[in-house]
Amino acid sequence: MQKLLSVVLVFTILFICKPSLAEIKLNGFGSVAIGTVVEGEEFLADYPKTGIYNNDLSLDPDTTLGLQLSSYFTDKFSLIAQLAVHGASDYDPEIDWLYLNYYLTPELSVQAGRKRLPLYYYSDYFDVGYAYYWIRPPPDVYTWQISNYNGASLLYETALGQWDASLNLYYGSEESEDNDLLSLLFGASVDETWKNMIGIVGTMSNNWLELRLTHMQGLIDRKISGVSVINDIEQQFLGVSVNFTFDSLLILSEFNNYRQPENDVEYNAYLISFGYQIGDLTPHITRSSFRQEITALGNDERHYTTSVGLRWDVVDNIAVKVQYDNVVDEGVIVPVKGDSSSISLAVDFVF
Amino acid sequence: MNIHIPVQFPRSCKYPVFLFFIVMLIIASIKPCYADNKVVLIAAKGSGIESISNRDIRRVFLGLKSADSDLVNKPVINLYNRELYEDFLKNIMHMTEGAYRRKIVKRIFRNGTEEIKEVKMLNELNTHLTSNIGDISFVYNDAAEKMQDIEVVKVLW
Numbered sequence: 332m333q334k335l336l337s338v339v340l341v342f343t344i345l346f347i348c349k350p351s352l353a354e355i356k357l358n359g360f361g362s363v364a365i366g367t368v369v370e371g372e373e374f375l376a377d378y379p380k381t382g383i384y385n386n387d388l389s390l391d392p393d394t395t396l397g398l399q400l401s402s403y404f405t406d407k408f409s410l411i412a413q414l415a416v417h418g419a420s421d422y423d424p425e426i427d428w429l430y431l432n433y434y435l436t437p438e439l440s441v442q443a444g445r446k447r448l449p450l451y452y453y454s455d456y457f458d459v460g461y462a463y464y465w466i467r468p469p470p471d472v473y474t475w476q477i478s479n480y481n482g483a484s485l486l487y488e489t490a491l492g493q494w495d496a497s498l499n500l501y502y503g504s505e506e507s508e509d510n511d512l513l514s515l516l517f518g519a520s521v522d523e524t525w526k527n528m529i530g531i532v533g534t535m536s537n538n539w540l541e542l543r544l545t546h547m548q549g550l551i552d553r554k555i556s557g558v559s560v561i562n563d564i565e566q567q568f569l570g571v572s573v574n575f576t577f578d579s580l581l582i583l584s585e586f587n588n589y590r591q592p593e594n595d596v597e598y599n600a601y602l603i604s605f606g607y608q609i610g611d612l613t614p615h616i617t618r619s620s621f622r623q624e625i626t627a628l629g630n631d632e633r634h635y636t637t638s639v640g641l642r643w644d645v646v647d648n649i650a651v652k653v654q655y656d657n658v659v660d661e662g663v664i665v666p667v668k669g670d671s672s673s674i675s676l677a678v679d680f681v682f
Numbered sequence: 683m684n685i686h687i688p689v690q691f692p693r694s695c696k697y698p699v700f701l702f703f704i705v706m707l708i709i710a711s712i713k714p715c716y717a718d719n720k721v722v723l724i725a726a727k728g729s730g731i732e733s734i735s736n737r738d739i740r741r742v743f744l745g746l747k748s749a750d751s752d753l754v755n756k757p758v759i760n761l762y763n764r765e766l767y768e769d770f771l772k773n774i775m776h777m778t779e780g781a782y783r784r785k786i787v788k789r790i791f792r793n794g795t796e797e798i799k800e801v802k803m804l805n806e807l808n809t810h811l812t813s814n815i816g817d818i819s820f821v822y823n824d825a826a827e828k829m830q831d832i833e834v835v836k837v838l839w
Binding site: 356358360399401403406409411413428432434437438455456459461462463486488489490495538576608611644647648681 | 737738741744746747748749752755776777778780781783784787788790791792793794795796797
């Protein structure tokens with residue numbers, strides 16, 4: 332219903348603003364990836380869309396194609412829409428972004444509509460493989476079952492001395508029927524609603540250091556096979572990212588903590604990654620981990636991954652990547668997909 | 683307090699002063715060559731852009747709106763000289779070409795920021811700037827002098 336309301340709102344304003352007068356820009360992105368599990372049985376490469384590699388060569392788990400339409404009614408007022416198809420979702424078109432943006436001042440803008448939920452460092456461009464050196468952001472950290480929200484946000488971007496700084500405040504909710512990830516984990520149809528989400532994301536960056544701090548809290552409703560199992564349970568998310576660029580050396584890190592205080596649910600996830608640029612080549616190595624605290628219910632989802640890979644910037648807008656991932660799944664009561672080693676190859680592009 | 687200036691001072695300084703003026707003349711004569719290597723920020727004549735900090739230029743070339751002046755419109759990347767482009771990224775943007783390109787891609791797909799226009803020919807840049815008042819770009823000073831209806835907003839380095 333909220334998605335429908337967002338669409339109605341946007342199209343009403345579009346109608347009023349006479350879109351024929353608007354300046355329209357089109358940008359696209361894509362990742363065509365192929366991979367296989369060489370040891371073990373399955374590798375869950377994309378948690379939110381449940382992209383899974385097995386022992387056969389597969390194109391689907393990481394392949395994504397997307398189009399972004401930016402329509403500028405005036406230099407202050409625009410509409411942003413992003414449509415994507417994912418192999419993991421049977422190439423059904425999905426609207427990831429659909430929002431109106433208005434600049435109140437050169438540094439302050441307000442958005443309303445459907446956006447990516449900015450929990451993680453790479454949330455906003457999770458599907459734009461060209462923007463990072465992995466084939467996909469480390470799955471242990473990006474284990475979100477809800478990746479969008481419908482609502483409003485306020486973005487302030489400024490300069491503080493030698494630092495670029497931004498502050499993003501948002502409020503919204505999202506309903507997901509037959510949620511891909513939860514339905515896979517529970518082995519039954521799960522409807523998930525995240526509501527009254529209120530969040531803040533702050534970033535500071537200079538020539539060599541980038542800091543990001545994020546916090547979100549809200550309420551969860553969950554139904555398994557139509558039966559309500561969680562109702563108005565509070566959830567809290569806290570994340571910190573610290574990235575360094577020392578000439579050719581890149582050090583990326585992200586640490587997240589998630590809690591449902593009333594349900595005694597808590598997990599911690601992190602990634603730390605090193606990359607080194609040698610001309611057009613960027614070899615990299617990453618360690619990521621997800622660790623859930625054992626509760627009275629016996630939840631013990633625990634897994635970690637070591638990844639090594641190489642990115643080759645072939646031309647300005649095309650990158651070729653190869654990556655090896657070794658997953659150790661320590662979950663006994665809640666195993667995800669077991670131990671595995673896999674190899675994948677991808678071509679990422681933007682236009 | 684009395685300050686005594688030796689009478690012979692002007693006479694004794696005559697030769698060094700003469701030398702000083704000769705050196706200054708030489709410097710003045712080679713100044714145009716130095717100026718040719720300057721890199722300047724340009725806009726169309728009549729844009730009204732009077733001052734913009736390097737910090738703000740960096741903002742604009744990252745796809746953000748100018749905080750210094752409402753008159754600054756959009757940036758244009760000048761690729762007619764690869765070395766100049768790389769120096770601009772190093773001196774103003776403080777990043778490598780790959781890092782800059784990825785940063786722009788992130789902004790495009792995160793904020794819906796418009797793609798930054800790139801031109802490879804000076805006459806194309808000239809035409810674009812004169813038909814898009816308020817757009818800014820960077821060129822060598824000698825190139826700016828040859829362009830029609832273009833003014834230098836600022837010497838970058």
